[in-house]
Amino acid sequence: MSVRDELLRQIKDKAVVHGKVILSSGREADWYVDLRRITLDGEAAPLVGEVMLDLTADLDFDAVGGLTLGADPVAAAMLHAAAARGRRLDAFVVRKAGKAHGLQRRIEGPDVAGRRVLALEDTSTTGGSVLDAVAALREAGAEVVAVAVIVERGAAPAIEEAGLPYYQAYTMSDLGLA
Numbered sequence: 001m002s003v004r005d006e007l008l009r010q011i012k013d014k015a016v017v018h019g020k021v022i023l024s025s026g027r028e029a030d031w032y033v034d035l036r037r038i039t040l041d042g043e044a045a046p047l048v049g050e051v052m053l054d055l056t057a058d059l060d061f062d063a064v065g066g067l068t069l070g071a072d073p074v075a076a077a078m079l080h081a082a083a084a085r086g087r088r089l090d091a092f093v094v095r096k097a098g099k100a101h102g103l104q105r106r107i108e109g110p111d112v113a114g115r116r117v118l119a120l121e122d123t124s125t126t127g128g129s130v131l132d133a134v135a136a137l138r139e140a141g142a143e144v145v146a147v148a149v150i151v152e153r154g155a156a157p158a159i160e161e162a163g164l165p166y167y168q169a170y171t172m173s174d175l176g177l178a
C-alpha cells in the first residue's frame with residue numbers, strides 16, 4: 001500500500017467521528033475529523049510529513065506553518081520528513097493572538113520576513129483560520145506561495161477567492177463523507 005493510501009486508512013480509522021458537533025466557525029455539523037489524533041499519533045504522524053511533502057513537491061518554499069494548534073504538528077512532521085530527505089525546511093507557529101510579554105511575537109520560530117512560506121492546516125472548513133494565518137504572515141513580510149491541508153472540508157472557494165493555490169491531500173469524498 002502507498003504511503004498516501006496508508007495515511008488515508010489511518011485517518012478513516014482513527015480520526016473520523018460521527019455525531020453532532022459545533023465547528024470552529026460556529027456552524028453545526030454531524031461529523032468531525034479530529035486530525036490531532038493523526039498528527040500526534042506516533043504511527044501516523046511520520047506519514048503526514050511524507051504525504052504533505054509529496055503533495056507540495058512542485059512548490060518553492062523554505063518554511064511551513066499555520067495557525068496554532070492544528071497546523072503545528074503538520075509543520076513539525078514536514079520539517080522532519082524534509083530533513084530525512086536531506087532538505088532544510090523551517091517551521092513556524094502563528095499565534096491566535098499576539099502575546100503581551102516576552103518578545104511579543106505573533107509568529108514564533110525562525111523569522112519569516114522575505115521568505116517564501118507555505119501556509120498549513122490540518123483541515124479547513126471555512127478557510128477562516130488559515131486565511132488569518134496568511135494575513136499575519138504577509139504582515140510579517142513573508143510571501144505565502146500556497147495553502148496546503150491534510151483534509152479539505154469546504155474552504156476551497158474562500159482560499160481560491162483569496163488568490164492562493166490550494167493543495168489538498170484528501171477531500172471529503174476520499175473519506176467517504178461527501
Ligand SMILES: O=P(O)(O)OC[C@H]1O[C@H](OP(=O)(O)OP(=O)(O)O)[C@H](O)[C@@H]1O
Pocket residue numbers: 024025067068069070071121122123124125126127128129130155
Ligand atoms: O476553516 P475553519 O472554519 O477556520 O476551521 C478549521 C479550523 O478548525 C480547527 O481548529 P480549531 O479552531 O478547533 O482550533 P485548534 O486548532 O486550536 O484546535 C482546525 O484545526 C482548523 O484550524
Ligand SMILES: O=C(O)c1cc(=O)[nH]c(=O)[nH]1
Pocket residue numbers: 022023024025031032033034035123124125126153
Ligand atoms: O471546522 C472545524 O472546526 C473542524 C472540522 C473538522 O472536521 N475538524 C476540525 O478539527 N475542525
